[in-house]
Amino acid sequence: MRDLTARITALAPEAADALKAIAYFDELSQHGAGVRSVVRAAAALSGVPANLIDRTGGVSMRVTADGTSMPVAESVDPSWPRAVTEDGAVEIVLERSAPNEAHLDALVAERALLAIATAIGRPDEARPRDENLALRTVVDAKATPKLRHQALERLGLTPETEVCVVAVRGAAPVLAIALAEAREKAGSRRAGIGQVLPADEAPLSWKRAWSALALTSEGTRADPGDRIVLADDAGALLWLVEHLSPGAELPDDVTSVTTHAASAPWLLETLEAISTNDSVRDAAAALGLHHSTVQERSARASRLLGWDITDQRGKHRTQLALAIRRIGNAQRTNPAPQ
Template sequence: MKGLLLRLSEVDADAEAAVRVIAYFDELVAKQARLSDLVRATAALAGCVAGLRRDGVPAPLRFAPDGEPAADAVTEPASADLGAPPGKVWLERIGAPGPLDDLVLERFAMAARVLGRAEHAGNAPHLADPALVELLLGEQAGEEDRARALRLLGLAAGRPVRVLAVGTEDGRDPGAAAVGLLARGGSLPRLHVATVGEVAAVLLQPRDDHAIVGALRSALADRARERDAAGGVRVGVGDAVPGLEARRSWLQAKLAERFAVPAVEPIVVHGDLGSLTLLAEVPVARLRGQDDVLALDTLAATPTGAADVAALEAFCRTGSLRQAAVALHRHHSSVAARLAHVEDALGWRLDEPGDRFRARLALLARRLAQRG
């Protein structure tokens, strides 16, 4: 796992550092790190001894920052419980706690819980063979080949499959972001993740479709509370379909992902779009050339324009000035000032229903054009 090593001493203790810590542990989960590798990586990250103990396992795993087994403990560790099955992880830091130790412990425990459960059950979330995923989700394969791909991926042909499309706006690996996002929930269903183009395809056979969507919403809300919203994760959810029709769910998920907006509406379920899907049938070139879309692009290119457009997007999606401010982690007076600037720049009056509808439609068209 050498390529994943990060040290907190190399980054500032600010929101950006917190985002990098979260991404660090998400990547370890996505790469199916062994528990021993996870403990070593945590020790290297924190710059102190890290440990992990699970009930039923006689000796704990303890490693120093250099990756070697640690000597006897010389300090009272800060710890976090793993929950069920019982166990805990800890950091043995001499002196005052580091500014991100609580976050490191939280992510360490979460990763240990997921990887430990997968190790015990043999049901790890993992990066799938891209060729099998492309065959299953592609256009050309026949029914026999799709059935074989399902079988090789460990998915039951007789049970419904649901496909997610996960994209990012910060250049981060969408496959790692997808696994990290799903790892935040409780028990994981059997899933496969593969990067297809610029988004990750996640194949699921959940026992409860509603629970999966609810868990994703909670995980994305956690990201916002961690101020990781700038990381820009977008999720589209396709319908539950027979396994041999997984491509249909994939196309729906990709379409839904084009409508998603990080922080404001990061997850979009295809079945909830209704007639809005008709907008996705408009050619991208026509969307890009529409006057209102061009006006938004012009505004976004100004020094403060991107923040103005983000405020407009939040307001149109939430329908409330205060809710928009909450979504953007801004004071409502700041959001109000930005909306006033949008009105002056574009000639819209957002207290008028017709102009609000026009703004929402233009924003949707711009999003679809950007992801065409």
């Protein structure tokens, strides 16, 4: 039976195998798959039998590439690729006799171990540190081309593979092969998504993703706006993010919005809705309020701020103030990448 990677390659020749393998294990974990499913995945993705030795649970199993469970191998060849938890208790071994033929083995073993550790409730024991290191190298603008190419190879990518980088606060860079996949990987988290570029230019996509992240909002009443921002959509605002000096004095419009928002909790969501919709009626629909309420709020907001927030010029002024306010907030709370 043809192994799964060959099947995937036939269906998806331009897909990055490493990202697909990672997606496979992530999906298994998300669906609460059991340990045997994970071992089977390791075998199917690598095309060779996979062994699990769990010394904490006294469990061992062996599954061949076609998914069949077999008696455990009597002896484990020390040259076979493997991944082991930090405490050495859980181990996954792929029966590859010529390991140099398949550089995905290390990744598959690490990911399988992480999924198994998750399934048995010990995820911290199996963090795939090396992979994060490779990811960080790929997006590091200061890495030499040689280092970056090695890291790319480790991830099963070529310098020409098209990727985009997702920035999430407090998380490692996430690579995706298309914007749709990037959105999916971001999930419900606040995220900036860089442009799709050849992997060789991933540092630029990463930089833009961080800049886009500064333009995101919580999406709540207190912090209205988009939770996910695409660098592709942000235009000149990215330039603003990258050139606004941290700690710089903010314009009066921003200070005014912040000051008045403290005593008028309806202000920010009203400004966001009015400035991003064609009419007061549309803004009311977006807010789920009656248009006369929004009409009244918009008049009050215009009085408070000192500009008409409903005409075209006023909308631009509001949008710019909100954007600079977000950037300022982001600079206070987000450490810059690396």
